[in-house]
Amino acid sequence: MPGKVYAIAEHWEGRLKNISWEAVAFGQQIADVWGGQVTALLLGSGIQPLAEELRQGDLAGVLVAEHQKLKPYNPDAYVAALRQIVQEDRPGYVVMAHSYRTIDFGPKLAAAFRKPLLANCVGLGPAEGGLRFLRPVFHNKLNAAVHLASDPPHFVSLQAGAVAADKARRGCPVPVVNRQVSLEQVEIRRKQVEIVEAVKGRVDLGKARIIVGVGRGIKNQESLKLVEDLALALGAEIGASRPIVDNEWLSRDRQIGSSGQTVTPRLYIACGISGAIQHLVGMQNSECIVAINKDPNAPIFSVATYGIVGDLFEVVPALAKKLREEQSE
Numbered sequence: 001m002p003g004k005v006y007a008i009a010e011h012w013e014g015r016l017k018n019i020s021w022e023a024v025a026f027g028q029q030i031a032d033v034w035g036g037q038v039t040a041l042l043l044g045s046g047i048q049p050l051a052e053e054l055r056q057g058d059l060a061g062v063l064v065a066e067h068q069k070l071k072p073y074n075p076d077a078y079v080a081a082l083r084q085i086v087q088e089d090r091p092g093y094v095v096m097a098h099s100y101r102t103i104d105f106g107p108k109l110a111a112a113f114r115k116p117l118l119a120n121c122v123g124l125g126p127a128e129g130g131l132r133f134l135r136p137v138f139h140n141k142l143n144a145a146v147h148l149a150s151d152p153p154h155f156v157s158l159q160a161g162a163v164a165a166d167k168a169r170r171g172c173p174v175p176v177v178n179r180q181v182s183l184e185q186v187e188i189r190r191k192q193v194e195i196v197e198a199v200k201g202r203v204d205l206g207k208a209r210i211i212v213g214v215g216r217g218i219k220n221q222e223s224l225k226l227v228e229d230l231a232l233a234l235g236a237e238i239g240a241s242r243p244i245v246d247n248e249w250l251s252r253d254r255q256i257g258s259s260g261q262t263v264t265p266r267l268y269i270a271c272g273i274s275g276a277i278q279h280l281v282g283m284q285n286s287e288c289i290v291a292i293n294k295d296p297n298a299p300i301f302s303v304a305t306y307g308i309v310g311d312l313f314e315v316v317p318a319l320a321k322k323l324r325e326e327q328s329e
């Protein structure tokens with residue numbers, strides 16, 4: 001029976017993480033098929049400004065659980081707080097991004113209700129008596145369609161980038177409700193010792209609006225200059241398939257795919273990339289995909305919005321030149 005969908009929002013250093021909107025968008029997709037409305041859940045301490053941001057979503061409301069024990073993040077307090085809320089409110093679905101944090105507390109939360117956590121989903125659709133979720137299996141070679149036959153609450157996590165954050169519908173500001181959680185008896189068994197910053201200069205391709213992806217078709221490191229020119233003309237970031245990174249022509253943080261980053265830019269231009277499934281899973285949800293490949297049967301064309309069958313050594317410089325000309329007019 002349609003009802004409530006709860007989407008867990010995440011934050012870091014006083015800022016809402018983009019994946020929170022991805023969870024909201026996935027929650028909205030669930031509600032569109034199953035019925036009901038999405039409520040965003042925010043846990044922490046000193047997080048009211050984030051609730052202000054979240055309440056701009058097309059939601060039933062934002063539930064804020066503030067408690068000193070929820071800062072810094074620790075799974076004991078998180079699970080205890082969420083358990084109380086889910087027990088009292090009985091949402092049909094609890095949705096979260098598949099993040100380092102939810103990998104930590106999600107299974108424990110689901111187990112507290114003797115339920116499975118359907119992790120790392122990439123899509124959903126209707127099924128008899130509810131929904132069916134898609135999850136990659138066998139190193140992303142296949143998607144398994146899974147129907148949750150048990151009674152709610154159902155716990156589902158979403159692969160980062162599988163649904164773009166800007167797909168989350170916005171609406172009129174919704175009510176923010178402060179929710180008391182009782183955590184006095186909760187024993188915090190994990191202590192944060194140190195935060196180790198990611199290596200400086202790391203590229204976060206997840207935020208890029210335009211990405212020029214380069215693959216083995218580029219042949220050698222010197223020729224990367226061609227795609228760099230195109231990226232410069234477009235104001236784009238450069239991404240790469242795995243062989244480019246394995247050859248150390250570009251740094252590891254530029255790899256896109258199952259063992260790299262998942263991206264959903266407005267525009268992804270794949271230059272000399274064949275479209276192996278391990279690459280596709282990292283970029284196939286981009287809004288517009290342009291593929292440049294000399295092989296008309298390359299699998300990349302199966303996900304492309306526009307395909308250019310041609311030699312990238314001719315096409316890429318011609319595109320960059322045209323863009324520069326247009327910009328100088």
Ligand SMILES: Cc1cc2nc3c(=O)[nH]c(=O)nc-3n(C[C@H](O)[C@H](O)[C@H](O)COP(=O)(O)OP(=O)(O)OC[C@H]3O[C@@H](n4cnc5c(N)ncnc54)[C@H](O)[C@@H]3O)c2cc1C
Binds near residue numbers: 139240255256271
């Ligand atoms: C466990 C595992 C994890 C993996 N993770 C990833 C991952 O995260 N990301 C990833 O990308 N791969 C990953 N891979 C590797 C993946 O399977 C492919 O081998 C890889 O994506 C291929 O890269 P490519 O398309 O650049 O090269 P190729 O498959 O060699 O394709 C090169 C393409 O360039 C085209 N081409 C050649 N010359 C030109 C030209 N002059 N003009 C135009 N086109 C040209 C060719 O027609 C061809 O289609 C993984 C593999 C495994 C087993």
